[in-house]
Amino acid sequence: MAAMTTSTFGLGSYSTPAGLATKTKPFSMNFNTLKPLNRFTGLKVMPSIENELDTSFFGRDSIRTLQASSLPKLQPKQKPAKQFQPRASTFKVALLGAAGGIGQPLGLLIKMSPLVSNLHLYDIANVKGVTADLSHCNTPSQVHDFTGSSELASCLNGVDVVVIPAGIPRKPGMTRDDLFNINASIVMTLVEAVAIHSPDAFIHIISNPVNSTVPIAAEVLKQKGVYNPKKLFGVTTLDVVRANTFVAQKKNLKLIDVDVPVIGGHAGITILPLLSKMRPSVTFTDLEAQELTARIQNAGTEVVEAKDGSGSATLSMAYAAARFVESSLRALDGDGDVYECSFVQSELTDLPFFASRVKLGKNGVEAFISSDIRGLTEFEVKALDALKPELKASIDKGVSFVQKYAAKAAASN
Ligand SMILES: NC(=O)c1ccc[n+]([C@@H]2O[C@H](COP(=O)([O-])OP(=O)(O)OC[C@H]3O[C@@H](n4cnc5c(N)ncnc54)[C@H](O)[C@@H]3O)[C@@H](O)[C@H]2O)c1
Numbered sequence: 001m002a003a004m005t006t007s008t009f010g011l012g013s014y015s016t017p018a019g020l021a022t023k024t025k026p027f028s029m030n031f032n033t034l035k036p037l038n039r040f041t042g043l044k045v046m047p048s049i050e051n052e053l054d055t056s057f058f059g060r061d062s063i064r065t066l067q068a069s070s071l072p073k074l075q076p077k078q079k080p081a082k083q084f085q086p087r088a089s090t091f092k093v094a095l096l097g098a099a100g101g102i103g104q105p106l107g108l109l110i111k112m113s114p115l116v117s118n119l120h121l122y123d124i125a126n127v128k129g130v131t132a133d134l135s136h137c138n139t140p141s142q143v144h145d146f147t148g149s150s151e152l153a154s155c156l157n158g159v160d161v162v163v164i165p166a167g168i169p170r171k172p173g174m175t176r177d178d179l180f181n182i183n184a185s186i187v188m189t190l191v192e193a194v195a196i197h198s199p200d201a202f203i204h205i206i207s208n209p210v211n212s213t214v215p216i217a218a219e220v221l222k223q224k225g226v227y228n229p230k231k232l233f234g235v236t237t238l239d240v241v242r243a244n245t246f247v248a249q250k251k252n253l254k255l256i257d258v259d260v261p262v263i264g265g266h267a268g269i270t271i272l273p274l275l276s277k278m279r280p281s282v283t284f285t286d287l288e289a290q291e292l293t294a295r296i297q298n299a300g301t302e303v304v305e306a307k308d309g310s311g312s313a314t315l316s317m318a319y320a321a322a323r324f325v326e327s328s329l330r331a332l333d334g335d336g337d338v339y340e341c342s343f344v345q346s347e348l349t350d351l352p353f354f355a356s357r358v359k360l361g362k363n364g365v366e367a368f369i370s371s372d373i374r375g376l377t378e379f380e381v382k383a384l385d386a387l388k389p390e391l392k393a394s395i396d397k398g399v400s401f402v403q404k405y406a407a408k409a410a411a412s413n
């Protein structure tokens with residue numbers, strides 16, 4: 001008799017637009033390898049509409065849909081409400097830097113997604129072993145290994161999402177910007193290949209410094225004539241994951257209820273958690289707000305120091321990146337209720353790239369949650385003003401890196 005394999009796993013919670021009182025629910029997927037998916041609840045928002053709904057995509061119908069999606073989870077005897085039904089094993093994901101500290105656990109988490117049909121693992125070292133290992137997991141997706149630049153084309157052809165954690169991590173005493181000299185070239189080279197072989201894919205940049213590597217990727221894609229700003233993402237989900245964890249601990253809240261938007265960028269003071277916009281609504285003393293903000297901003301360094309020279313956050317990063325991949329796949333699959341924070345091309349401020357909550361759809365970023373940056377506390381306003389010069393300098397550094405490289409290449413031809 002054929003055995004039926006059923007697996008379940010959980011990753012966390014989605015974020016949801018400001019102005020919506022939100023409740024998050026745990027991410028769990030039930031799937032089996034013989035039948036199509038009949039139930040799927042992801043990192044899904046449970047918003048209940050309270051007040052301001054002035055973002056461009058919230059018409060009355062959408063509100064009703066969101067309200068419907070906030071119903072409590074079904075009890076066994078209740079009539080099932082209409083739920084989003086994803087297709088099983090549909091998408092191809094490429095992971096570049098797959099044998100590294102982030103790549104390995106991230107590969108495992110992506111291998112567990114029922115939405116993935118093919119997982120392409122690429123690295124310059126050790127990727128065969130990682131692939132052999134992962135391929136023994138009895139989840140639906142097929143895993144394939146690729147190594148060396150000659151195999152990048154086959155790795156990237158036809159993929160829906162490309163995730164890039166390739167690059168060196170920090171050691172104690174370093175800033176993320178200290179990684180620029182090495183990681184800028186790695187990201188530039190990999191994105192050149194993405195531009196040629198999978199120009200329509202969602203691109204998730206994890207490699208640091210994200211504040212510069214995302215503009216680098218944008219510039220490369222522009223030069224290749226395939227830049228779609230809606231599909232290029234700097235992965236800042238770890239900042240949200242940390243903010244949710246630390247705030248829940250500090251205020252003794254149920255983790256599942258907590259959702260803190262984090263805006264700006266992904267380095268030091270450019271990471272700005274908006275405690276005034278979090279759900280549930282909680283009051284903080286000035287000191288609490290300052291201390292929590294500082295802890296969230298320094299959380300990466302906290303891990304780098306604890307690891308004492310052996311790298312930076314890998315497991316929490318893999319968890320956060322898997323959440324962002326899953327959100328992207330759900331959006332690609334037609335779920336109209338997907339929100340995440342990400343560092344993207346943006347017009348919310350005077351900076352060309354900025355992290356904020358965005359609504360994800362089949363074509364990438366569908367809307368920005370502009371209400372996030374209105375009605376901030378005095379502390380948040382000052383912090384937002386303070387982060388802008390540093391973030392602008394990092395963005396400019398990335399852009400001019402690619403422009404100088406292109407100018408040199410043109411001169412030598
Ligand atoms: N965005 C975030 O929130 C966040 C969080 C944690 C770490 N990071 C960053 O992610 C990056 C990776 O961290 P890690 O801990 O996995 O490092 P790691 O050194 O453990 O792994 C990096 C992997 O990239 C591979 N690699 C290097 N050059 C490559 C290339 N040209 N093509 C393909 N693969 C290549 C290496 O062989 C290695 O397997 C670092 O830059 C780190 O700062 C970002």
Ligand SMILES: O=C(O)C[C@H](O)C(=O)O
Pocket residue numbers: 169170176208238299300301303304312313
């Ligand atoms: O801190 C780092 O260098 C890695 C990453 O950006 C993090 O936030 O953990």
